Amino acid sequence: MQLLEGKTVLITGASAGIGRAAAIGAARHGADVAINYLREDAAAASCVAEIEALGRRAIAVKGDVSDPATAADFVARAVDALGRVDVFVNNAGICPFHAFLDMPVETFERTMRVNLHGAYYMVQAAANQMVRQGQGGAIVAVSSISALVGGEFQTHYTPTKAGVHSLMQSAAIALGKHGIRCNSVLPGTILTEINRDDLADPAKRERMAARIPLGRLGEPDDLAGPIVFLASDLARYVTGAALLVDGGAFVNLQ
Numbered sequence: 001m002q003l004l005e006g007k008t009v010l011i012t013g014a015s016a017g018i019g020r021a022a023a024i025g026a027a028r029h030g031a032d033v034a035i036n037y038l039r040e041d042a043a044a045a046s047c048v049a050e051i052e053a054l055g056r057r058a059i060a061v062k063g064d065v066s067d068p069a070t071a072a073d074f075v076a077r078a079v080d081a082l083g084r085v086d087v088f089v090n091n092a093g094i095c096p097f098h099a100f101l102d103m104p105v106e107t108f109e110r111t112m113r114v115n116l117h118g119a120y121y122m123v124q125a126a127a128n129q130m131v132r133q134g135q136g137g138a139i140v141a142v143s144s145i146s147a148l149v150g151g152e153f154q155t156h157y158t159p160t161k162a163g164v165h166s167l168m169q170s171a172a173i174a175l176g177k178h179g180i181r182c183n184s185v186l187p188g189t190i191l192t193e194i195n196r197d198d199l200a201d202p203a204k205r206e207r208m209a210a211r212i213p214l215g216r217l218g219e220p221d222d223l224a225g226p227i228v229f230l231a232s233d234l235a236r237y238v239t240g241a242a243l244l245v246d247g248g249a250f251v252n253l254q
């Protein structure tokens with residue numbers, strides 16, 4: 001069953017990791033896809049090629065989500081190329097691990113600007129396009145288990161993920177009257193570039209894996225299904241919700 005047949009999906013931060021898996025997952029379910037990315041031209045082009053090989057249309061638009069102008073540009077170029085916006089996935093994010101007491105101001109501010117401000121500008125631009133189209137839509141934000149729990153070296157990061165989760169709750173209220181649903185996914189620890197250095201320490205990696213009832217750290221593709229589901233009409237009465245995708249890590253106290 002193709003859950004996104006005939007839909008156009010926009011995804012930020014989709015040259016790699018979770019965003020890329022979601023982009024390809026959406027294409028497998030029949031969607032045309034526009035991806036945003038920051039630096040990796042070749043990776044973005046290969047994501048586009050993979051989507052086209054599935055028989056779907058795709059474009060890649062380079063831009064820094066922390067710049068408000070990027071949001072308007074991404075949506076406008078996606079509409080030019082693909083015609084409309086049915087689904088928006090806010091995924092781009094960074095997590096430069098650092099201790100709290102000597103957190104550099106630039107690291108704190110950059111993390112806030114990319115993860116939270118970027119989400120705000122992008123969700124707002126996508127929602128305005130959906131309202132103009134007048135046929136509703138679905139917005140899925142990639143928050144995190146870190147919206148609910150802390151991390152010693154993530155004091156700048158976890159508040160952004162709580163903020164994204166909260167943004168989806170308020171946007172669900174603001175946009176319900178337009179038929180636009182807003183939900184978040186809360187991934188646990190997923191093996192990507194964002195945590196490659198952090199998990200290079202075998203002891204930490206084992207400790208993280210040991211608390212997961214399903215017995216392994218996550219892979220980007222573990223997020224594709226939940227994101228496609230929330231984006232699809234199967235979830236037509238789901239809005240303001242948050243779906244943990246963590247192998248059970250959050251509920252595993254003892």
Ligand SMILES: NC(=O)C1=CN([C@@H]2O[C@H](COP(=O)(O)OP(=O)(O)OC[C@H]3O[C@@H](n4cnc5c(N)ncnc54)[C@H](OP(=O)(O)O)[C@@H]3O)[C@@H](O)[C@H]2O)C=CC1
Nearest residue numbers: 013015016017018038039040064065093144189190192194
């Ligand atoms: N991996 C994990 O364990 C978890 C991740 N998450 C969240 O998932 C999301 C994706 O992370 P993940 O796939 O792991 O990370 P990756 O580092 O693998 O991918 C990050 C993606 O975001 C893009 N990106 C980074 N900064 C910007 C920016 N300023 N503007 C536009 N694009 C940008 C990158 O583009 P490029 O490479 O081209 O520069 C890349 O495509 C993040 O929001 C993260 O917080 C949540 C919970 C757990």
Ligand SMILES: C[C@H](O)[C@@H]1OC(=O)[C@H](O)[C@@H]1O
Nearest residue numbers: 095144146188189194195
């Ligand atoms: C990057 C981390 O490994 C990852 O990011 C999150 O949001 C999770 O909480 C993990 O800590």
